[in-house]
Amino acid sequence: xATRGIFQLQKLRIRxxxxxxxxxxxxxYLSSSPHxxxxxTNNPHVTIxxxxxxxxxxxxxxxxxxxxxxxxxxxxxxxxxxxxxxxxLKNTSGRKIVRLGGLAVRGDCVSMQGVWTPMLNLEHEAFDxxxxxx
Numbered sequence: 001x002a003t004r005g006i007f008q009l010q011k012l013r014i015r016x017x018x019x020x021x022x023x024x025x026x027x028x029y030l031s032s033s034p035h036x037x038x039x040x041t042n043n044p045h046v047t048i049x050x051x052x053x054x055x056x057x058x059x060x061x062x063x064x065x066x067x068x069x070x071x072x073x074x075x076x077x078x079x080x081x082x083x084x085x086x087x088x089l090k091n092t093s094g095r096k097i098v099r100l101g102g103l104a105v106r107g108d109c110v111s112m113q114g115v116w117t118p119m120l121n122l123e124h125e126a127f128d129x130x131x132x133x134x
Contacts, residue, residue, distance in 0.1 A: 008064045008093045011047045012086070016058035022075040023058040029082050039086055046090070060085050064094025 014030070016023040030036060030050060040048055057075040060082070064070075070092065072085045 003093060006065070007043075007045045007090075008066070009043075009046050009062055009090050010065050011049060011063040012089065013061040013063070014048070014050045014058075015053040015056070015061070016050075017054050017056055018052045019054065020057070025077055025079065026058045026074055026082060029079050033079060035079070035083055035086075043090065060089065062089035062092075062094070066094050068094040068096065070094065 014026070016026045016030075018027070036048070040046070057073060058077075059071050059073045059075075061069055061071040070089060072089070074082055074085060077085075
C-alpha cells in the first residue's frame with residue numbers, strides 16, 4: 001500500500017523448515033514457482049529474505065517503514081494461499097488497528113422515539129384507528 005506515493009512494505013522474510021511436512025508447499029513454491037520472481041521484479045522496493053528455520057512451522061513476515069511488522073503462518077498452505085499472503089502484506093500499511101470512538105453511538109440530537117430495547121414488542125399491540133380519528 002502506498003501512503004503519499006511511498007510503498008510501506010520494506011522487507012519480506014520467508015522462513016521455512018527444510019525437512020518438515022508443514023513446509024512442503026512453501027518449499028515447492030520457492031523451488032519451482034515463477035511467482036516469487038515475478039513478485040520481486042514487480043516490487044523492487046521490497047527486500048525479500050529467504051531463510052530456512054529447521055524444526056519450526058513456516059511463516060511469512062512483513063516489515064514496514066513505520067517499524068511495525070506482521071507475521072502470517074503458512075503451515076500446510078497451498079500456493080494460492082501463499083500468493084494471497086504476499087498480496088495482503090504488500091497492500092497493508094503495517095499500522096496497528098485502532099478503535100475509533102467509544103462503545104456507544106453518539107448523535108447530535110436526542111431521538112423523539114426513545115431508545116429501542118428487545119422487550120419492545122409492537123407487533124402484538126393493536127392500534128385502534130377509531131381513536132385516532134380515521
